[in-house]
Amino acid sequence: MRCVQLPAVNQLHVVEVPDPRPGPGEAVVAVRAAALNHRDVWIKAGQYAGLKWPCIPGSDGAGVVTEVGDGVDATWRGREVIINPSLEWGENEAAQGARFSILGLxxxxxxxxxxxxxxxxxxxxxxxxxxxxxxxxxxxGLTAYRALFSRAQAQRGERVLISGVGGGVALFALQFAVAAGAEAWVTSSSDAKIERAVALGAKGGFRYTDADWASRAVKETGGFHVIIDSAGGAEFGRLVDVAAPGGRIAFYGATRGDPPTLPMRKIFWRQVSLLGTTMGSPADWRALVAFVERQQIRPTVSEVFPLERAAEAFALMERSAQFGKIVVTMP
Known part of the structure; x- marks a missing residue:
């Protein structure tokens, strides 16, 4: 079969490797399409825990089941499926267990x-x-669903702020919030991305590169009940500033690093909750799929590349030039 292989740091090749075979309890999926995440870019750059070389990256995929191993219901063969990339979550709904891992490494x-x-x-x-x-x-989708609903408990009619709109999780959080009847707002450094977010149902947006964006946001909205973030960094305190009393900030990443300071007095006095979140449990996955089917939500696809042009797909994500998900289709 053909695949993307990362043989070493910052090397990417499309190569031929032997077809995989299922073990007991496993299934083989003939992938029709896969999608990139920042995780794949960080693995390629050697900036992810548990690296091994060579490896085949990719956490997102959809296709047709072609083989099943011992102990697997044979009726899966020939079925069109999507794959839950959250492996071995464990028994605790509140957090993943020690054996948790993500498909693709x-x-x-x-x-x-x-x-x-x-x-x-x-x-x-x-x-x-x-x-x-x-x-x-x-x-x-799973990361956004857990952050917005399982962790932040977003409700109909609440004001929700999604930071850095344009990436996959942020766009799903926007679509999910709108579908759930919340009033969604966004931040971005790009007016064009804010405009596209408004077209997807956002009430409005703010350029986080503007020095006064937080004060304008509070004046215009009264503050946000729920904030979804993945950046952290020096600007994290601005999110505390725009949180309404009793607000909840759920964050699933720290692409800009740890905040140099944390405004604890503001946090405790206004009873703001800080909620760490990552991926999702099997229950979150089932709820996500049911929600997407019930609401007829369609993911935003930014660009589609054939497998042989996978290096271009990675380059696009490395530039953060996408609006939505970058998809790779299989021959």
Whole structure:
């Protein structure tokens, strides 16, 4: 089969490797489409824990089950599926366990014509989604769903702020908030991305590069009940500033590093909750798929590349030039 292989730091090749075979409890999926996440770029750059070389990256994928191992229901064969990339979450709904991992490292990932996954990770593909849309959903959709609903408990009518709109998780959080009846707002450094977010249902947005954006946001909205963030860094205190009393800030990353200071007096006096979150449990996954089917949500796909042009797909994500998910289709 053909696949994306990372043989060493900052090296990427599309190569031929032997077809994978399922073990007990596993299934082989012939991948129709896969999607990139920042995780894949960090693995390529050697900036992720547990690196191994060579590896096949990719956490997102959709395709058709072609083989099943011992102990797996044979009726899975021939079914169109999406893959839950959240492996071995554990029994605690509040947080992942010690054996938790994400598809694409250390287990070989979806940027290949075939991938082997544990059968419990299979879910029927939502019928209203194309292959590209289905491939775009799993990791970012699950992360956004847990952050917004399981952790931040966003409710209809609340004001929700999604920072850095344009990436996959942020766009899903926007779509989910709008579908749930919340009043969604966004931040970005790009007026064009804010305009596109408004077209998807956002009430409005603010350029986080403007020195006075936080004061304008509070004046215009009264503050936000829920804030979804992945940047952190020196500007994290601004999110505390724009949180309404009793607000909840859920963050699933720290791409700009740790905040140099934390305004604890503001946080405790206004009873703001800080909520760390990552990926999602099997229950979150089931709720996500049901929500997407019920609301007929379609993921935003930014660009589609054939497998042989996977290096271009990675380059686009490395430039952060996308608006939505970057998808790779299989020959």
């Amino acid at each position: 250390p287990r070989e990932g979806t940027l290949a014509q075939k991938v082997v996954v544990p059968a419990p990770q299979l879910t029927a593909k939502p019928a209203h989604l194309s292959w590209e849309e289905a491939a775009a959903l799993p990791l970012a």
